[in-house]
Amino acid sequence: MPNNLFSKNILPKSLLGRSLLIIVTPLVLLQVVSALIFFETHWDKITRRLATGVAGDIAAVIDIMRREPSPEGRAWAARLAASTMGFSITFHDQAILDSVTTFVNDDMEKNLLHALQDHVQKPVRIDATSLERHVIIEVQLPDGVLEVVTQRKRLFSSTTYVFVLWMVGTSLILFAVATIFMRNQVKPIRRLAIAADNFGKGREVADFKPEGAAEVRQAAQAFLAMKERLQRQIGQRTDMLAGVSHDLRTPLTRMKLQIALLEGADGAEELRGDIDEMEYLLEEYLAFARGEGTEKQTETNLNNLLRDATNQAMRKGEAIDLHTEEQISLPIRPNAFRRCITNLIENGLKYGEHVAIRAGRRAEFIEIIIDDDGPGIPEDKREDVFRPFVRLEASRNPGTGGIGLGLSIARDVVRGHGGDIVLGESPMGGLRATVRLPV
Ligand SMILES: Nc1ncnc2c1ncn2[C@@H]1O[C@H](COP(=O)(O)OP(=O)(O)OP(=O)(O)O)[C@@H](O)[C@H]1O
Ligand SMILES: [Mg+2]
Known part of the structure; x- marks a missing residue:
């Protein structure tokens, strides 16, 4: 299902990731929407009004010059434009514009061109690139070219960028603060999960204190009470x-x-x-x-433990094939676990002739497989034999002894470590007991 794929691959898995997503998604949406509205309406309007202002001023200067066509009159007009409008004006007598602006590079130029066409109604040339902080506007008049140099900031508001910078900046800060706070909120949950996991595996839960938000603390307290009980x-x-x-x-x-x-x-x-x-x-x-007993878990070398158990069984003259794929060491209760393994080996030898043991690391657990070549256990009985004092009819002869506790003890021990035992069919013809321990 595509929906499933989406949620599996794109959405973050951790609580921290998800809660940050919950905070950040509306934040980004809000900012994008407000930025769009701002640009679309407000900013566009502002640049248009600025352009209209400049074009109006230029039209006023042209008007004045037409009234005072003498050189002194023009010089006075130029001084007036410089002092009141911030223009610097030059008049090129009898000159003719070699080109006229028809093509614009950006919104600012477009708005300016439109405004000039509306208010001045003469051929114009706009040069916004030659000077860094100024824009040159040339207007073709009947007797020459009027060159107006005006400051770029009269046409363009740079506060927009400042606005965007502030927006991005504050949201980054908000995101950082949210991350720090959320991480602190998630930490106690993670610690509770680790403590519960360790307890489930029969390990020590050292100095675990309930902390964090009220609900998390409540869960931690409930966990501690349960553990005590x-x-x-x-x-x-x-x-x-x-x-x-x-x-x-x-x-x-x-x-x-x-x-x-x-x-x-x-x-x-x-x-x-x-x-x-x-x-x-x-x-x-x-x-x-x-x-469960009172034995504490200690870091134990599984290879040695299996070798000891095998050697002990072989002392009675039996043949056991032990194969460990690699060095494995993990926290277990060595005596209890050895008893479990011994029980399984004893069963194999009691009901079969040969026993083979294999141990190795798998993705999420450690696996110990004990095979024998006995009669095996029919599938529908494989759960029953784990019950205390259950022995199968066929083996109820005095020769095999036993009281039917071996498998119960073995499973009890393995479950006390957070693992499990399952029975199956062995390629050797008999029973396969698979012990899995979490790592
Ligand atoms: N490897 C095996 N092959 C065939 N049957 C088995 C095997 N292991 C156990 N069983 C059957 O399961 C029953 C229960 O096994 P379990 O180890 O719990 O008891 P037990 O071996 O009879 O007595 P003990 O308490 O001395 O171990 C056995 O009586 C036997 O019938
Ligand atoms: Mg037994």
Whole structure:
């Protein structure tokens, strides 16, 4: 749509650009319209009147000269013209004009010519170019040529240019002032956007203060209140879980000790297995419920993190192909993120034989792809498996163990960093898990 194209390509995207446009467009329009009106009517009228004045004066001089044709009379007329009209007059006796003005260069000459034709009604020659500040007007009289030199400013008002200069100058100043003010208004909005973005990515929102216009400050305060509430909730959850975990671990340890005393007794081995499983379940559940946790984000080298996680998994004798396209370093919570990657690798190895990991920078995010050659997950189940304690029927055999928290934890961690995990089909035949983190 052309309309769409217009708004996409020509209109500025930033708030600063748009608000300046809102100020400047009417300003320019107003000035153009007023300048046009001024030039069309006022200025034209003024030059015409000035020309009429000069032509009238010249006609008066000619009249006087006709009455006083003697040389003394003419000299007196010239003196009179010089003192009262600002003309300097010379009379070339018996001379004849070699050319007559018919062609004019500009409005001033046109108006002057018209005025002379109206008032003097004799052949004239106008020379506005030979002298810088004066205009020479020659009039053919019956007995010679009358040469009148008059100041250009009697015919032309330079205040017009001054007017235009003032107009352009003041609007430039206004534009500069508006830019400065608008930029100051936009700054707090931009800072709020950055703070909200950082918070969404799980990063620290350092010393953010609400400032700016009332509405912006209100939005910033609402954001801060929301952030406080969320952080308080997370804190409460973590505190409660720390308590639960402590309370449960103590009896479990006690049970373990008691089993050790029951050495060799019937069922002691199974009991120990059950207790180990309970411990594992507890750890997993705590890890999930801790979620955001209290770990701080730190600048982490992703290549090292992926290598460590891979090496650890390979220690169990599995084959993993790790390929990182370049050195990537970004702020993340290293322990939580490593847990996420480990969970995905473990799944790959548990449900498939081989795992391949690929990591690289894309336009707006960092992408980590984990492929395996297992059975994969049918498309309609790919969202379900992210729910806690969801395991697919096929994998519900004791050999693969697991409680169905791995993917929930992984997604929780990645979303806590402002990213997401999506599942898909791997070219290796199994599942492809794609982790995307904002940069
Ligand atoms: N790479 C994979 N290939 C095929 N199925 C998978 C894969 N990863 C996960 N699944 C399916 O998704 C279910 C949920 O995975 P999830 O990691 O959340 O739990 P889990 O592996 O069963 O247990 P754990 O909590 O020990 O990780 C699994 O039970 C399995 O059925
Ligand atoms: Mg798992």
